[in-house]
Amino acid sequence: MSAAAPISRDQGRILFWLAVVLSVLMLAPMAWVLLLSFTENEALSRGTEAAFGGHFTLKNYSDIAGNSGVFRWFLNSLIVAVGQTSGVLIMSSLAGYAFARLEWPGRKVIFVIVLFGLAVPEQAVIIPRHQIFTTLNLHNTYIGLMLPGMSLPFGVFLMTQFFRAIPSEIDEAALLDNASRFRIFWKVLLPLTLPAQATLGIFTFLMAWNDYWWPLISGTDKEMYTLTIGIASSQVNFAQTEGLGFLAAQAVFAAIPVLIVYIIFQRHVVTAVSGGAVK
Amino acid sequence: MKRLLLASTAATLFATGAQAQTTIELQRFFGACDADYGDVTDVSSAVGECGIITALINDFEAQNEDIDVEVTTVEWPGYDQLNAQLASRNAPDVVSMHYSVISDYTSRNLLEPLDDLLAEQGIETSSFTDAALAGVTKDGQIYALPFDNWTMLWHLNMNLMEEAGLVDDSGAPILPSNTDEFFEHAATFEEATGKPYLVQILANETAAYARLFYTFMLQQGADPFSDPTQIDLMTPEAKAVVEFLKKISDEGATTTDMDYAAAVAGFGSGEGGIGVNGTWLIGDYTAQSEEEGNALSDGYTVYPIPQLFATQDATYADGHGWAVPRNPGRDDDVTAAIGKLMAYLAENDFQWARTGHLPAVASVFEMDEFQSLPHRDNIAEVAQTGQSLNPQVLRQFSIQDIIGEEFNSAVHGDKTVDEALEAAQNRINDLLANL
Numbered sequence: 235m236s237a238a239a240p241i242s243r244d245q246g247r248i249l250f251w252l253a254v255v256l257s258v259l260m261l262a263p264m265a266w267v268l269l270l271s272f273t274e275n276e277a278l279s280r281g282t283e284a285a286f287g288g289h290f291t292l293k294n295y296s297d298i299a300g301n302s303g304v305f306r307w308f309l310n311s312l313i314v315a316v317g318q319t320s321g322v323l324i325m326s327s328l329a330g331y332a333f334a335r336l337e338w339p340g341r342k343v344i345f346v347i348v349l350f351g352l353a354v355p356e357q358a359v360i361i362p363r364h365q366i367f368t369t370l371n372l373h374n375t376y377i378g379l380m381l382p383g384m385s386l387p388f389g390v391f392l393m394t395q396f397f398r399a400i401p402s403e404i405d406e407a408a409l410l411d412n413a414s415r416f417r418i419f420w421k422v423l424l425p426l427t428l429p430a431q432a433t434l435g436i437f438t439f440l441m442a443w444n445d446y447w448w449p450l451i452s453g454t455d456k457e458m459y460t461l462t463i464g465i466a467s468s469q470v471n472f473a474q475t476e477g478l479g480f481l482a483a484q485a486v487f488a489a490i491p492v493l494i495v496y497i498i499f500q501r502h503v504v505t506a507v508s509g510g511a512v513k
Numbered sequence: 514m515k516r517l518l519l520a521s522t523a524a525t526l527f528a529t530g531a532q533a534q535t536t537i538e539l540q541r542f543f544g545a546c547d548a549d550y551g552d553v554t555d556v557s558s559a560v561g562e563c564g565i566i567t568a569l570i571n572d573f574e575a576q577n578e579d580i581d582v583e584v585t586t587v588e589w590p591g592y593d594q595l596n597a598q599l600a601s602r603n604a605p606d607v608v609s610m611h612y613s614v615i616s617d618y619t620s621r622n623l624l625e626p627l628d629d630l631l632a633e634q635g636i637e638t639s640s641f642t643d644a645a646l647a648g649v650t651k652d653g654q655i656y657a658l659p660f661d662n663w664t665m666l667w668h669l670n671m672n673l674m675e676e677a678g679l680v681d682d683s684g685a686p687i688l689p690s691n692t693d694e695f696f697e698h699a700a701t702f703e704e705a706t707g708k709p710y711l712v713q714i715l716a717n718e719t720a721a722y723a724r725l726f727y728t729f730m731l732q733q734g735a736d737p738f739s740d741p742t743q744i745d746l747m748t749p750e751a752k753a754v755v756e757f758l759k760k761i762s763d764e765g766a767t768t769t770d771m772d773y774a775a776a777v778a779g780f781g782s783g784e785g786g787i788g789v790n791g792t793w794l795i796g797d798y799t800a801q802s803e804e805e806g807n808a809l810s811d812g813y814t815v816y817p818i819p820q821l822f823a824t825q826d827a828t829y830a831d832g833h834g835w836a837v838p839r840n841p842g843r844d845d846d847v848t849a850a851i852g853k854l855m856a857y858l859a860e861n862d863f864q865w866a867r868t869g870h871l872p873a874v875a876s877v878f879e880m881d882e883f884q885s886l887p888h889r890d891n892i893a894e895v896a897q898t899g900q901s902l903n904p905q906v907l908r909q910f911s912i913q914d915i916i917g918e919e920f921n922s923a924v925h926g927d928k929t930v931d932e933a934l935e936a937a938q939n940r941i942n943d944l945l946a947n948l
Contacts, residue, residue: 279797280807281778300548368601451597456585466588470544470563472793474774477544 270482271295278478294483298465303456307464310453312491314379314460315442321384322438323431330393330427331419335405345394351387356447364451374455383442389434396430397423432502439495461488535850536581541566541609542589556864562793565864573857580850590614590910595838599623604838606851610657612648612832612901613909619651620907625837626654627855630848634856644899645873648832651904657834658855660862661870662899664830665724665818666892668780668788668798672812677705677786688819692757695821699766702786711767712785714776715924719917721789722758722924725818726916727829729754731900732822741905742945744912746938753822755923755930762924783808789818792892795869799887815888817895830899832873871895907948915940 241249266285270278274291277284298304332338333345363382364373372378400423408418449460459467465484473481543562550559550567554575559568570582585605587594592614598604599618610618618624631638638646638655645659669686679687679698689695699710714721730737735750745751761767768776768785780788781801788794795815802813820826835858837851858865862874863883871892877883878893902909916937923933 279778280781280801297546297548300551301545302547302551303545364597364600373597373601373603450594454585454594454598454601454603463588467586468545469588470546470561471542471589472773472777473544475777476561476797478774 267482267485270479271486272483273479275477275479279475282478291479294479295487297480298483298487301464301468303459303464304461306457307459307461308491310376310379310458311443311461313376314449315439317376318380318383318442319435319438321380322386322389323435325384326386326389326393326434327424327427327431328419329390330395330397331423333390333394334397335402335419335423336415348387348390351385352391360447360451367452373452374458376458378452379449379458379460380442382448383438383445386438389438392430392434393427396427400426429502432499436495436499436502440492443492533579534581535579535844535846536583537607537847537850537854538583538585538605539570539607539854540585540587540591540595540605542587542591543609545586556861559864560796560867562868565868569858569861569864572861573854576857577850577853580853582854592617592910599838604840606837606840606843606847607854608836608838610834610836611910612645612657612659612834613913615649615656615834615836616651616904616907616909618836618838619656623839624656625839626656627658627837628655630837630852631655631658631855634852636856636859640859640875641873642871642875642878642896644830644871644896644901645832647904648830648901649834657836658858659873660833660835660858661865661868661873662830662832662895663792663870664828664895664899665721665728665789665791666795666815667818668790668794668813668815670780670783670786670788670809670812671814672808672810673702673706673708673783673786675812677702679786686814686816688816689821690819691823692821696760696764696766699761699764703765706786708783709766709768709785710787711761712771712776712780712788713761713767714771714773714790715762715767715921716770716775717772719914719921722917722920723913724829725758725789726751726754726920727902728818728827729757729822731827731829732820732825734824736903738903738906741903741907744938744941744945746934746941751934752930755920755934757821758920759924759926759930781807781809792869792871795888795892796867814891816891817898826894826898827900828895828898830871830895830901832901833870834873871899908944911944912941915944 269285270282271294272290272292273285274289274293277287277289329348333341333348367373367378367381372381404422404426405418408422413422444462445460446462446466449463453459453463456464456467465488469481469484470477543566546561546563546567550564550571552571553559553564553568554572556565556568556572559565567584570584574580574582590611591609595604595608604623615624628638636658641649641659642662644662646655648662649655649657649659667688671680671684671686674680674686677698679702681687687698689698702708702710730750733750733753735748737744737746737748737751739745762769768779771779776788777790777794779785780790781798788798798809798813798815801807802809802811804810817828835855859874862872863877863880866872866877866883866889867886872878872883875896878896883889906912919928919933919937919940922928922936923930928936
């Protein structure tokens with residue numbers, strides 16, 4: 235395939251301004267939410283134009299901080315998201331290596347069965363899963379909140395594909411040097427998968443952080459609320475009118491860790507979105 | 514010294530024993546407002562649903578030092594969470610519940626009947642309003658402490674009504690008494706003000722359609738659930754209601770494309786004469802009318818939806834109650850504490866009525882404090898005219914969504930009235946047949 239022709243100066247200018255317009259369009263809702271979060275609820279209840287009318291307040295944020303449970307919920311979310319991400323990375327890496335590199339009976343069939351998991355919606359399994367967790371007494375525990383998200387067929391698929399893309403000569407060279415299978419996995423191949431691990435880790439973290447449904451029905455004890463459940467539970471009944479500023483402040487507050495993760499791992503997110511992780 | 518230590522230890526143990534804490538787990542919606550009301554026990558100083566219920570519980574704990582009420586707030590309405598808790602045998606002791614969903618739980622034997630508990634506390638069922646009592650009574654037993662009634666109302670912009678000449682000599686609004694008069698008033702109003710008569714929630718909304726539909730069906734004396742296991746919408750009465758709702762939109766007698774938030778703000782900013790919305794907005798609009806320089810300044814009042822159909826004055830009403838999930842292992846101490854809490858909440862129903870909801874305890878209507886609340890005399894009749902659906906009807910929240918979706922299609926012209934009614938009937942009956 236021939237290399238793409240360099241873009242002209244005019245084309246570059248058009249692309250630049252297109253990017254600017256798209257960026258503004260993307261940022262506008264976020265800026266709007268930020269603006270609302272610093273505006274008095276009472277003023278907003280009479281019309282959102284109040285956000286431009288100087289009704290500035292920090293009360294929406296102080297109300298969040300004043301909720302006795304909010305830091306507990308934050309900690310719960312962090313524990314669940316980090317735990318779930320760790321679990322997915324460990325299991326997906328091990329499974330991906332086994333599917334991609336090891337020869338064992340039933341490998342292909344089991345890989346297909348794992349991939350079937352991609353086609354099963356959560357709605358289809360949530361009731362039996364809830365019942366199983368009831369039987370095992372796992373509701374309102376961290377492990378109960380983390381476990382369902384750890385079985386991530388996409389992660390296994392991603393890591394399998396990534397391991398497959400690594401030349402097999404690397405393993406063979408290591409085998410000739412008398413390295414064990416685990417040593418090859420741990421010392422040679424795993425470091426090469428770091429871009430895929432980062433991508434998978436970021437997506438899993440974000441998914442766990444934003445998860446609502448399972449924590450809603452499993453972590454029903456307020457001490458086990460995750461941030462998404464906790465902040466939703468503190469909304470008044472007609473939050474969209476009576477507490478719009480508070481609602482916006484909650485959205486900003488909940489988004490902060492996600493933004494931090496994004497900023498730290500920005501390069502890997504971009505790689506993942508552009509499809510560069512699976513080569 | 515040793516004797517002193519022993520004595521002080523014994524005294525401490527005695528004191529601890531005397532104040533042994535009984536914990537009630539209470540789960541509710543209405544939001545959390547710890548920052549403003551976390552320590553407030555002066556209920557009269559609290560405002561809003563969240564503030565008042567928080568202060569009520571604080572005050573109850575202060576009055577009953579041996580009882581600890583562990584409050585868990587849930588996102589409205591919280592039934593997914595409650596269902597999950599019931600399935601995992603981990604339900605709270607007391608839970609906020611709409612009257613319209615009580616049947617969903619009693620039909621599965623998941624709630625405790627409260628007749629005996631209330632009687633032990635000296636709470637007589639006759640102390641509740643008819644509308645409230647009907648809402649919590651299933652098969653002759655009470656399954657929740659009724660706390661209020663709420664309904665859709667006509668919130669009136671009296672400044673615009675006056676401009677349209679729809680105010681009588683006494684300053685009271687002139688409201689239509691039938692559907693023909695409704696359209697005459699709407700035309701008069703629009704001609705005088707250039708604005709639509711109604712401000713309605715017609716976008717991203719299902720509840721408002723269903724509540725209006727039930728109200729106008731009740732006004733015709735028609736019960737679409739004469740058999741609670743299926744709905745009958747292929748009736749002249751149902752068709753008349755949907756055609757009326759559609760005509761309001763077709764003739765420009767209402768704002769269009771407003772969602773809930775837009776409709777609330779739209780009425781407040783004077784985009785129409787009558788905001789069709791719930792009891793819970795009375796406080797906000799009253800406060801706005803007491804300020805200068807806005808569309809409602811010195812010009813707001815509120816009335817029940819007028820009787821537009823001939824048979825009877827009626828309005829669909831739901832309400833909030835406090836239910837007790839069944840738990841055979843619950844300690845007697847906890848049950849007794851729940852009884853005390855119920856008695857306290859019933860006794861302080863006036864405080865809750867300050868939210869705008871109508872009291873469930875009939876005597877509150879006679880209280881001077883209640884009568885001095887703005888506009889309450891206008892809407893007090895809802896305690897008699899308010900009616901709920903047949904209490905045997907299950908899945909009323911889901912039915913409400915189906916009705917809203919289908920009637921929205923009819924009002925916006927995506928389906929004919931007949932098609933919408935048929936689709937709603939089929940979907941609801943499918944739902945009920947598969948329970």
